[in-house]
Amino acid sequence: MELTITNLSKQFKDKTAVDDVCLSLTPGVWGLLGANGAGKTTLMRMIADILNPTSGKILYDGKDIRTMGEEYRNLFGFLPQDFGFFQDFTVKDYLEYIAALKDVPARETRKKIDSLLHTLTLDDVRNKKIIKLSGGMKRRVGIAQAMLNDPKILIMDEPTAGLDPGERVRFRNLVSEFSHGRIVLISTHIVSDIEYIATKNAIMKAGKIVNVGTTDELVNQVKGKVWTCVVPAEKITMYEMQLRIINQRSEGNNQVSIRYLSDEGKTSNSVLAPPRLEDLYLWLFPQEEIIERGI
């Protein structure tokens, strides 16, 4: 199974949101990483066949998805970024409705909904109206609807936005288990959410895919560039101006431990640290704040 994206572009008036993207998605979990405005949502909406490309093609096992119609939709699950429809439905009614739309056989619907509600810890709110749910609960209902038809291709735009740390762990386990023999594409700028579950990552910048690889391959690119050291607290402002600090932690006794990115150690007590995917991300997107560390 393969989803092949060839020379895909999307132009909005004077903005090229997706710029000549080529990417071959094979089964496994794919992390789509990029800063705000990089073009992730636009790319995902074209893969979901709800937005027409300006040019280029997406082929599913050699077939143009735009000619597949229903056949493509049936093997597809999508969690859009703005999931806010059907607010007056209860969770259960909404999922039953989506199951019917997706032609899930009636005898399987109940079992499937029960199992997803259980895994996503939504049992207690099954009879509540969607409008009354918290943001994290709504997101989980969105994840459930995307997975209802056991899709072969599952696309989720920022699925972990609003989830608490426990929910993030459950989400990661659910996705890992689900991904066998399927293509799962997850966009996020919370790097830690996909770091350990992504089979491969694609990094997007200004509409282009600038890097593709396993987490280990990508992380290797910043090997030898991630340093840690302990500095006096009163000097931290000076270090903040001089170094690309990506984390700091107070150690007490007016000491601060810092982690920074540099081609070489900048203090005599700096030691190299094992790099993480987040380090590469910040290396590529120096202007990005760490939005959330997750766990």
Ligand SMILES: Nc1ncnc2c1ncn2[C@@H]1O[C@H](COP(=O)(O)OP(=O)(O)OP(=O)(O)O)[C@@H](O)[C@H]1O
């Ligand atoms: N319908 C549209 N009309 C005009 N410009 C658009 C439209 N949709 C997206 N854009 C622009 O295209 C660029 C890419 O947007 P997109 O939403 O795909 O990025 P993103 O990586 O998903 O960002 P975020 O993480 O903030 O959702 C942005 O500059 C955005 O303003």
